[in-house]
Amino acid sequence: MSRITTIKAGSVAAAMALTLAACSSAGESDPNDGATGEGTGSSNEALEIAFVQGVIGDNFYISMECGVRAAAEEMGDIEVSVQGPQRWDPALQQPIVASVMASEPDAMLIAPNDVSALQRPLEQVAESSEVVLVDTTVEDPSFAVSHIASDNVGGGAAAFDAIKELVPDGGKVLVIDNQPGISTSDDRVKGFEEAVAQDSSFEYIGVEYAQNEPRTAAEIVTSTIQAHPDLAAIFATNIYGAEGAATGIEQAGVAGEVQVVGFDAGPAQVEALQDGTVQAIIAQQPYQIGYQGVEQAVAAIRGESTESNIQTGFSIVTLDNLESEEGQAALYASSC
Numbered sequence: 593m594s595r596i597t598t599i600k601a602g603s604v605a606a607a608m609a610l611t612l613a614a615c616s617s618a619g620e621s622d623p624n625d626g627a628t629g630e631g632t633g634s635s636n637e638a639l640e641i642a643f644v645q646g647v648i649g650d651n652f653y654i655s656m657e658c659g660v661r662a663a664a665e666e667m668g669d670i671e672v673s674v675q676g677p678q679r680w681d682p683a684l685q686q687p688i689v690a691s692v693m694a695s696e697p698d699a700m701l702i703a704p705n706d707v708s709a710l711q712r713p714l715e716q717v718a719e720s721s722e723v724v725l726v727d728t729t730v731e732d733p734s735f736a737v738s739h740i741a742s743d744n745v746g747g748g749a750a751a752f753d754a755i756k757e758l759v760p761d762g763g764k765v766l767v768i769d770n771q772p773g774i775s776t777s778d779d780r781v782k783g784f785e786e787a788v789a790q791d792s793s794f795e796y797i798g799v800e801y802a803q804n805e806p807r808t809a810a811e812i813v814t815s816t817i818q819a820h821p822d823l824a825a826i827f828a829t830n831i832y833g834a835e836g837a838a839t840g841i842e843q844a845g846v847a848g849e850v851q852v853v854g855f856d857a858g859p860a861q862v863e864a865l866q867d868g869t870v871q872a873i874i875a876q877q878p879y880q881i882g883y884q885g886v887e888q889a890v891a892a893i894r895g896e897s898t899e900s901n902i903q904t905g906f907s908i909v910t911l912d913n914l915e916s917e918e919g920q921a922a923l924y925a926s927s928c
């Protein structure tokens with residue numbers, strides 16, 4: 593694909609620039625729009641911050657952990673613990689939340705696995721620790737001192753813009769999502785669906801759920817291509833959906849014929865870009881989310897003002913800008 597180059601050129605780039613302009617980041621958010629913490633920390637002891645990931649081993653959360661650790665180190669006197677479930681599953685995340693709560697950290701940074709299942713457990717955590725929601729949120733996040741995440745609705749719309757660049761004449765499009773009830777990917781699907789509904793040259797054949805399993809995502813791709821040999825494009829809403837979509841495209845022998853746009857920028861997504869099984873990836877800023885999460889947590893612990901909502905940006909990476917400084921900086925880490 594040659595027309596999507598960097599976030600500075602092309603129509604997707606223009607859309608992205610608008611989206612990014614509409615986003616707020618650390619320096620752009622209203623510094624006084626949030627709650628004021630109660631000041632639970634003692635000034636003499638190291639602060640304890642627990643980071644509960646959405647799932648372990650996911651490059652998005654690994655990069656976020658790097659941001660958490662960097663902020664803690666820079667601010668000094670902060671002990672960080674990191675844990676997460678083996679799979680994306682609220683039933684696995686809840687016992688972790690309970691055990692972290694029992695240790696009464698000064699703050700918990702968490703990416704909840706489900707908008708409703710984690711609601712009550714996190715309300716309970718907030719009774720003894722400051723809670724900062726990083727990436728995902730819950731139905732009523734009013735107990736949290738801050739929520740830091742990408743503009744996920746905007747990201748879904750940007751994915752459709754990228755598909756339009758790749759398939760200017762339109763055609764059938766499929767979305768592969770993780771599972772319903774996850775705030776981030778629900779918003780990505782929403783942004784995509786709103787955008788596709790406005791373009792009659794595209795036929796949206798719907799959303800399929802891969803439960804964060806690349807193998808399931810690959811099966812969805814191969815069976816969809818059997819049922820719709822004229823499938824034009826796929827939007828995969830996160831790392832594992834995109835990884836499986838790339839495998840499915842390869843198995844079906846349609847690399848470059850069916851266009852794939854995936855969220856996230858882990859090593860497997862980069863490899864898929866290079867292989868030509870995926871044409872564009874939407875890189876979030878997980879390091880920034882983690883870094884700012886610690887800043888918000890510490891502000892709350894110290895009784896200083898916090899920002900209730902912080903939106904971080906994203907960028908589109910293609911083969912054209914992958915090797916650029918900007919493209920390389922957007923990629924996720926495998927370790928800190």
Ligand code: T6T
Nearest residue numbers: 650652727776830831832856
């Ligand atoms: O896309 C990210 C994250 O934003 C989402 O909430 C869950 O999936 C990822 O971690 C990628 O696998």
